Amino acid sequence: MLLRCLSLYRRPLVLLICLLPMGSFSLELKGELVQGGMLIGRVTPGEQVEVMGRSVRVDDQGLFVFGLGRDAPAEIKLTHTNGANEVTTFSYAVEQRVYREQRVEGVPQKTVTPPPEVLERIRREATLVREARTVDDRRTDFLSGFVKPLEGPITGVYGSRRVYNGTPGNPHYGLDIAAPTGTEVFAPAPGVVTLVHREMFYSGGTLLIDHGYGISSTFIHLSELLVEEGQQVGPGDPIARVGATGRATGPHLDWRINWFDVRLDPALVLDQFPAAK
Ligand SMILES: [Zn+2]
Known part of the structure; x- marks a missing residue:
């Protein structure tokens, strides 16, 4: 297909204007094409978008969102289908990151090599979290942008390879x-509480907030939970209190952001999509 595309890559905004033989359309992407990044896009309402083979929700304004995981490949494909069922596939380069190793000493040894009798509990809790992250709600709360859920020194970052008490574990997200x-701890953006659990084996006091379109926040190691499942929260509302529950060496908040099961980098999301002051 004859396709002429003008790509203006002005980070963090990628704007693609394509002139097709049968007409023109525009596809706009906001955010950084980097591992861990969140991207908000816009097409003409009624068109369809597929990212990495996964169809994404396009609302009646043409808005859609997707995320790139920690190990997202160096190139991703986005397939666009217009109202006349004409399909165009775009390739985007994804910036590849280098993740550091972080050694964590002093976590409870049972959380490094869990005894067999807790494996069933670990599986059950993982299922609860996984299911809460399948919520696909039409609310566009993520469009308000994000603020830090509390201020304090950053002691762990997204993507690092973790070694707990000398034993390599999963990466840190x-x-x-x-x-x-x-x-x-304050809500970083508006949303609806989808999971409240007081004591998970690894994550201790655990809270999930859905921000719409599969974008969710997870808060772990909490000592106290101040909201209930189904509750709507506004940005800056108190939702929980910091703790050191689960696999932790000291009191801190561990904040995660997901696009469904894809884990994103909260620091990148804060940087690219800050809430309006
Ligand atoms: Zn952490």
Whole structure:
């Protein structure tokens, strides 16, 4: 197909204007094409978008969102189908990151090599979290942008390879912010509480907030939960208190952002989509 595309790559905005033989359409992407990044796009309402073989919700304004995981490939494909069922596929380069190793000493040894009798509990809890992240709600709360859920020194970052008490574990997906036990945690964006669990094996006090379109926040190691499932929260509302529950060496908040099961980098999302002051 004859396709002429003008790509203006002005980070963090990627704008693609395509002139097709049968007409023209525009596809707009906001956000950085980097591992861990969140991207908000716009097409003409009624058109369809597929990213990495996965169809994404396009609303009646033409808005859609997707995320790139920690190990997203160097090139991704986005397929666009217009109202006349004409299909165009775009390739985008995804910036590849280098993740550091972080050694964590002093976590409870049972959380590094869990005894067999807790494996069933671990599986059950993982299922609860996984299911909460399948919520696909039409609310566009994520469009308000994000603020830090609390202020404090950053003690852990997204993507790092973790070694717990000398044993290699899963990569770290959250942004760790240190604060004394009991410090209030605030909602980083509007949303609806989809999971409240007081004591998970790895994550301790755990809270999930859905921001719409599969974008969710997860908060772990909490000492206290101040909201209930189904509750609507506004940006800056107190939702929980910092703790050191689960696999933790000291009090801190671990904040994660997902696009469904795809784990995004909260620091990147904060940087690219800050809430209007
Ligand atoms: Zn953490």
